[in-house]
Amino acid sequence: MSISRREFLKIASASALLGFGGVSAFEILQPGQFEASQVMPDPKGLVAKRWAMVVDISRFRTEEDYKRCIEACHRIHNVPDVGNPKEEIKWIWTETYEHAFPGQEDEFLSEKIKDLPFLVLCNHCNNPPCVRVCPTKATFKRESDGIVMMDMHRCIGCRFCMAACPYGARSFNFRDPRPFIDKEKENLEFPTRMRGVVEKCTFCYERLAVGLKPACVEASQGGLIFGDLEDPNSEVRKVLNERYSFRRKPELGTSPSVYYILG
Numbered sequence: 591m592s593i594s595r596r597e598f599l600k601i602a603s604a605s606a607l608l609g610f611g612g613v614s615a616f617e618i619l620q621p622g623q624f625e626a627s628q629v630m631p632d633p634k635g636l637v638a639k640r641w642a643m644v645v646d647i648s649r650f651r652t653e654e655d656y657k658r659c660i661e662a663c664h665r666i667h668n669v670p671d672v673g674n675p676k677e678e679i680k681w682i683w684t685e686t687y688e689h690a691f692p693g694q695e696d697e698f699l700s701e702k703i704k705d706l707p708f709l710v711l712c713n714h715c716n717n718p719p720c721v722r723v724c725p726t727k728a729t730f731k732r733e734s735d736g737i738v739m740m741d742m743h744r745c746i747g748c749r750f751c752m753a754a755c756p757y758g759a760r761s762f763n764f765r766d767p768r769p770f771i772d773k774e775k776e777n778l779e780f781p782t783r784m785r786g787v788v789e790k791c792t793f794c795y796e797r798l799a800v801g802l803k804p805a806c807v808e809a810s811q812g813g814l815i816f817g818d819l820e821d822p823n824s825e826v827r828k829v830l831n832e833r834y835s836f837r838r839k840p841e842l843g844t845s846p847s848v849y850y851i852l853g
């Protein structure tokens with residue numbers, strides 16, 4: 591496993607500062623098995639899937655194409671608009687190539703690609719460091735489909751998971767988020783969160799449970815492709831078979847379930 595010195599130092603200093611119970615940064619990033627209690631058993635005993643997403647960058651041509659996906663997600667999940675970038679809550683957002691894929695810049699990389707915004711979200715890593723460091727098992731990986739979930743009731747707001755996530759995919763509620771949700775758009779069927787807990791994308795587990803695709807995928811008009819990596823006939827597997835794809839920070843060994851293709 592090779593990771594950048596900056597990445598390693600970030601996690602090492604976080605593990606020292608936050609006191610991950612003697613767990614070193616090296617151990618946090620090591621691929622390996624989780625304790626049985628960190629992987630939730632499938633309640634229905636279904637065959638294991640691994641949900642994955644492919645972001646087809648060529649289908650995102652206008653600001654509106656990105657906005658549709660972000661708004662669909664944030665509206666359905668009651669993500670508050672706090673209005674302060676330092677306390678921002680985000681489940682899906684855009685990053686520049688440089689920030690989304692650090693270390694993969696090249697002086698000859700097309701200016702067009704360098705300037706593109708890339709949609710980013712929790713990668714639902716197959717080897718998620720956030721799960722390994724959570725002391726209360728508030729964040730856990732589902733055995734049935736690989737989704738990295740959050741149980742808000744068990745979250746104590748220690749933010750170890752935020753320090754361990756190399757993708758900045760988690761947000762902390764510094765204040766009560768409820769006053770920052772547009773009441774006219776509030777989804778009463780999805781729980782709101784409270785001050786002092788961490789939140790992030792959960793691949794729309796609540797929609798998948800009733801046979802729907804994630805809200806961002808539905809809103810993307812073909813820009814986001816979703817399916818089961820374990821199924822050789824799934825759309826994601828077909829796309830990944832035919833097209834060159836890449837993932838964020840592959841050198842960390844987290845094995846993201848979000849892939850990118852450039853058309």
Ligand code: SF4
Pocket residue numbers: 711712713714715718719720721738754755756757758759760790844
């Ligand atoms: S992207 Fe971050 S929060 Fe999501 S599973 Fe990976 S390490 Fe955890």
Ligand code: SF4
Pocket residue numbers: 723724725726727728729744745746747748749750751752787788
């Ligand atoms: S902030 Fe919550 S989810 Fe994150 S490590 Fe602490 S208890 Fe676990």
